[in-house]
Amino acid sequence: MASASTATPATTAASPAFTFSASTFQKLHPAEYFRKFVSQGVRPDGRLLNGFRPTTVHHGVITTANGSAMVRIGGTTVVCGVKAEVAEPRLDAPDQGYLVPNVDLSPISSSAFRPGPPSEQAQVVSEAIHRVLKESNVLDLKDLCIEEGKAVWSLWVDVVCVSYDGNIYDAALTSVMAALGNVRIRNPTYEEGIVKVSGAEDLSDDNSFTLKLARTLSSATFALFDTNLVALADPNFAEESVSQGRITITLDEAGQICALSKIGAGASSPALLRQCLGHARERAQELRQLMKQ
Amino acid sequence: MGGSSVLCSVVGPTEVKIRDEQLDKATVEVVARPLVGLPSVKDKAREQNIRETLEPILLSGLHPRTLIQIVVQTMKDDGCILSTAFNATILALLDAGIPLKSILGSVTCIIDAQSNEILLDPTTEELAQAKSTHVFVFDNKSSIANNEDIMDQEELLANVLFSDSTGSFSEEEYFECSRVCFKAAQAVHGFIRTAVEKKLQKEYQQQE
Numbered sequence: 063m064a065s066a067s068t069a070t071p072a073t074t075a076a077s078p079a080f081t082f083s084a085s086t087f088q089k090l091h092p093a094e095y096f097r098k099f100v101s102q103g104v105r106p107d108g109r110l111l112n113g114f115r116p117t118t119v120h121h122g123v124i125t126t127a128n129g130s131a132m133v134r135i136g137g138t139t140v141v142c143g144v145k146a147e148v149a150e151p152r153l154d155a156p157d158q159g160y161l162v163p164n165v166d167l168s169p170i171s172s173s174a175f176r177p178g179p180p181s182e183q184a185q186v187v188s189e190a191i192h193r194v195l196k197e198s199n200v201l202d203l204k205d206l207c208i209e210e211g212k213a214v215w216s217l218w219v220d221v222v223c224v225s226y227d228g229n230i231y232d233a234a235l236t237s238v239m240a241a242l243g244n245v246r247i248r249n250p251t252y253e254e255g256i257v258k259v260s261g262a263e264d265l266s267d268d269n270s271f272t273l274k275l276a277r278t279l280s281s282a283t284f285a286l287f288d289t290n291l292v293a294l295a296d297p298n299f300a301e302e303s304v305s306q307g308r309i310t311i312t313l314d315e316a317g318q319i320c321a322l323s324k325i326g327a328g329a330s331s332p333a334l335l336r337q338c339l340g341h342a343r344e345r346a347q348e349l350r351q352l353m354k355q
Numbered sequence: 356m357g358g359s360s361v362l363c364s365v366v367g368p369t370e371v372k373i374r375d376e377q378l379d380k381a382t383v384e385v386v387a388r389p390l391v392g393l394p395s396v397k398d399k400a401r402e403q404n405i406r407e408t409l410e411p412i413l414l415s416g417l418h419p420r421t422l423i424q425i426v427v428q429t430m431k432d433d434g435c436i437l438s439t440a441f442n443a444t445i446l447a448l449l450d451a452g453i454p455l456k457s458i459l460g461s462v463t464c465i466i467d468a469q470s471n472e473i474l475l476d477p478t479t480e481e482l483a484q485a486k487s488t489h490v491f492v493f494d495n496k497s498s499i500a501n502n503e504d505i506m507d508q509e510e511l512l513a514n515v516l517f518s519d520s521t522g523s524f525s526e527e528e529y530f531e532c533s534r535v536c537f538k539a540a541q542a543v544h545g546f547i548r549t550a551v552e553k554k555l556q557k558e559y560q561q562q563e
Contacts, residue, residue, distance in 0.1 A: 329514030
């Protein structure tokens, strides 16, 4: 672990003995540093290539929200809160409510994010979650109807990233599903243009309702590294920054695929996708256990 | 493609903002514009899809510290906008003479909710009936090989460059779609080839 600066000029002239400490090497050549690990089948944090980080799910962490959850995947922590608000329905869908997911990657979570309008990454993750919830009909929006053409519930699903260490999609989707699972909304009554809810202190099945979720989604993300395409499960921030692409697989509890996306890096073979699907199934099983209250 | 059309312009290699400058390669910027109104979150997602798929294909190391700007404007929307945008982009890149590693071809397919059949290149109406939607991009490296070999080794050769699927489908359905789209992508590659050939022929004639 001798540093190069200790070498005397005389010896360097003969044979330039460049030796770095591991951390210097990592800073100078992050990709090469990473490649050395991957070629041995391990990752710098000690995980195997298909290893996921320890994950925890806490339900109902925000008492003022209708439903909430906090999810931790390794160093990534997200909090999701669901707030129900009364809104006017759209003209072309008078009996459907709204489900509006939004992911906020604030500067407090990582130095990679700047203050200001939502970054491209935040917008893309929000859109991906919105799309997967919509396309796989997780929630029937007609359940959110209060009075047709007059009033519906609008569910604001806000995901705030508290600490960012890669794999935001998995963390955000898990928190959204967990939060939607414990949403409780007071039973509304509609009278002459006014929506009223009971003001009872404690909520029970008599004065409030829960959401009927058609399916529970769980996802697994793999980072694609290098041209020979090594798939690394659950990439952290450092791994994300040296990888060229990713595969994201979202599954429901019946094992049906709800979304699959492969983006960036070189062409990947069907065999690689099958391998990722296998790992994703195992991960989905694990996540479902965690999401159970 | 059918009722959809996308206009794509490529500018570059040109001057890059110092903030975006990369010392070892060109910066790729994709701007997606919708048919009407201001760009939304969906367009941002499309921008990212196109950019991250093109980055490994472009030989960006040949033009360090420059910008390659790609603007994708939707002109008519009748389904498969993403596929149309991919194909328009690759043709524009060829026209601009940007060095590429390979040529890509994109195909969209759906699985119909009622008949469970795979439909290629769906229209907006068909998309509304779909159980699942799949967008694939394949490069032309695999189509160069002997055609007869391809039929035997499709499973080996159908290396997917970009894939985006939503809805609800099984693993087998996904790979069946991938096979069908791979075959269709060969036609797209063929089309791109003839388009380029025709254009070069015309230019050559004009010079004489």
